[in-house]
Amino acid sequence: xxxxxxxxxxxxxxLTCGAALVAFALTSLALTLSACAREDGADTPSxxxxxxxxxxxxxxxxxxxxxxxxxxxxxxxxxxxxTLPDTDGKPYDFAxxxxxxxxxxxxxxxxxxxxxxxxxxxxxxxxxxxxxxQRRQIDVVFVSTDPDRDTPEVLRAWLDHFDSGFVxxxxxxxxxxxxxxxxxxxxSVREDIPGSDDxxxxxxxxxxxxxxxxxxxxxYPGGVRQxxxxxxxPRLLALNASVVEASxx
Amino acid sequence: MQWWCSAQDVxxxxxxxxxxxxxVFIALLLLAYIRLPGRGxxxxxxxxxxxxxxxTLWIALDWPVGALGAGYLASVHMVQFxxxxxxxxxxxxxxxxxxxxxxLEGHAVCGAVxxxxxxxxxxxxxxxxxxxxxxxxxxxxxxxxQWGSVALDLSWLLAGLILWWPVVSPVPHRPKFPFxxxxxxxxLCTVLMTLPYLFxxxxxxxxxxxxxxxPPVGSLSxxxxxxxxxxxxxxxxxxxxxxxxxxxxxxxxxxxxxxRPA
Numbered sequence: 001x002x003x004x005x006x007x008x009x010x011x012x013x014x015l016t017c018g019a020a021l022v023a024f025a026l027t028s029l030a031l032t033l034s035a036c037a038r039e040d041g042a043d044t045p046s047x048x049x050x051x052x053x054x055x056x057x058x059x060x061x062x063x064x065x066x067x068x069x070x071x072x073x074x075x076x077x078x079x080x081x082x083t084l085p086d087t088d089g090k091p092y093d094f095a096x097x098x099x100x101x102x103x104x105x106x107x108x109x110x111x112x113x114x115x116x117x118x119x120x121x122x123x124x125x126x127x128x129x130x131x132x133x134q135r136r137q138i139d140v141v142f143v144s145t146d147p148d149r150d151t152p153e154v155l156r157a158w159l160d161h162f163d164s165g166f167v168x169x170x171x172x173x174x175x176x177x178x179x180x181x182x183x184x185x186x187x188s189v190r191e192d193i194p195g196s197d198d199x200x201x202x203x204x205x206x207x208x209x210x211x212x213x214x215x216x217x218x219x220y221p222g223g224v225r226q227x228x229x230x231x232x233x234p235r236l237l238a239l240n241a242s243v244v245e246a247s248x249x
Numbered sequence: 250m251q252w253w254c255s256a257q258d259v260x261x262x263x264x265x266x267x268x269x270x271x272x273v274f275i276a277l278l279l280l281a282y283i284r285l286p287g288r289g290x291x292x293x294x295x296x297x298x299x300x301x302x303x304x305t306l307w308i309a310l311d312w313p314v315g316a317l318g319a320g321y322l323a324s325v326h327m328v329q330f331x332x333x334x335x336x337x338x339x340x341x342x343x344x345x346x347x348x349x350x351x352x353l354e355g356h357a358v359c360g361a362v363x364x365x366x367x368x369x370x371x372x373x374x375x376x377x378x379x380x381x382x383x384x385x386x387x388x389x390x391x392x393x394x395q396w397g398s399v400a401l402d403l404s405w406l407l408a409g410l411i412l413w414w415p416v417v418s419p420v421p422h423r424p425k426f427p428f429x430x431x432x433x434x435x436x437l438c439t440v441l442m443t444l445p446y447l448f449x450x451x452x453x454x455x456x457x458x459x460x461x462x463x464p465p466v467g468s469l470s471x472x473x474x475x476x477x478x479x480x481x482x483x484x485x486x487x488x489x490x491x492x493x494x495x496x497x498x499x500x501x502x503x504x505x506x507x508x509r510p511a
Contacts, residue, residue, distance in 0.1 A: 113260030114464040121470060122461070129453075225461055226471070227454050 066235055069228040070209060070218035077216040079105070080182040084143065084169040087156040092169055094141065100212040102240040103139040107180065107188065107203050109146030110158040115205045115222040123207060123220075124162040126229030134237055140166045143179065145188035145203045147172050180204070183216070209236055212244040254310065255398040256320030260464040263313070270395070271310045278303055278341075287348025299344025306337045310402060319398055322469070323449075323460045323478040326388075330405055331481065334379075335489045338409035342417045350420045366414035368426065368434050376441045378408035383445045385456040392459045412438065416493060428501035432494040439490045442482065450479030 086092040108116035144150035147170055155168040177187035188203040205222035252270035309332035318326035353359045382401055391397030418425040455461040455471040
């Protein structure tokens, strides 16, 4: 009787030991699989593919041409003249208001759950690291692609959450899409969320860096990190100063 | 199908989501306990300890804590770490029935367990896991996949079990380390955990792209979230380890004043 119990006890104990071994083996397997997934790129985070693209772009060329981490446009694009109402309802002539300054232009919407707030938060944090003398040389302009929900008041409150110095522009979608078309960019479109009355606005995700001569020279796609901004902002300011000086501004 | 919490490219919502892998894991641990020899005769306090440990592990791994920690907030990720590696292991070890541990004596696996749970080895292993699993590249790669996330969670649990084994010293008939040594061991661990805390709390830039680029939750900035994670590690981790040392001191005092012969 006793020996039977003991042998059962030993068998149970061995089963538990076996379970422990399986747990260790599973851990090793999981570590190996995750490492393999990383190598294939098949299971890389979909949340942030773009920093890798940005990094790749840097390695491809822009890193060599000044150490930028943003995507350098091989052919800078001239920003066409456009005027849209700001959050105070006053007309904002982009070319006139930003002449001579380094400016960042972004098209987005305040109900955006991911790209817009992350882009704005990371840019804000990096701008906050600059000394005031440099920070004041930079304009940030946010154009809403969702005029139905982004009233001037809503947009102002949302931008103030980041920086009260950011400029917000709101107009009807047609006018905004005209600006996008003039930049050779795709229009913003409404995308209904299935099974809900809610909707999202499809829009380009990059922040455009524009020097004081009105040329878009760099783009910063979704996924750019604060370290990337911290690296590029002083370089962009230096580039802007040289561009403005060369153009006699 | 998401079966384990990992970083997701979607905005956070408070809508419940199932993670069946977590349920299966918890059920397996429960089943393993039920099959352990001597479980029926184990004192109620041991069974309660194991149950509370299992419940805490479930809370740490499942929605919402698991999901928030895996892909949205570094501070919640740190709460998960503390629960899985410092809270759960001592409870699970304390819950093990003594006859099961006696029965395992002499088994090859137990020899390996004995070797890795020597205090110096255990301390080294645990802190190596702590540093490695808080390394930005490791976290960003592992949290992006469900298997990676499983690996991270299991490594915390295993490291915690190794750390706490010599403190709880659950195996009957084996000499326990003196109370003073065990207290010193836990206090030394709080000192060693200072390194990742310093990095997290005083870093100028966010470490983890997982949290920096995640859809925002609440009003915390990425940097504030990371600093909060560092403080949780320091204060929460310190509180757990110092509490352990305090309990050991109380047990020591009780033993010293026990009139019964040892």
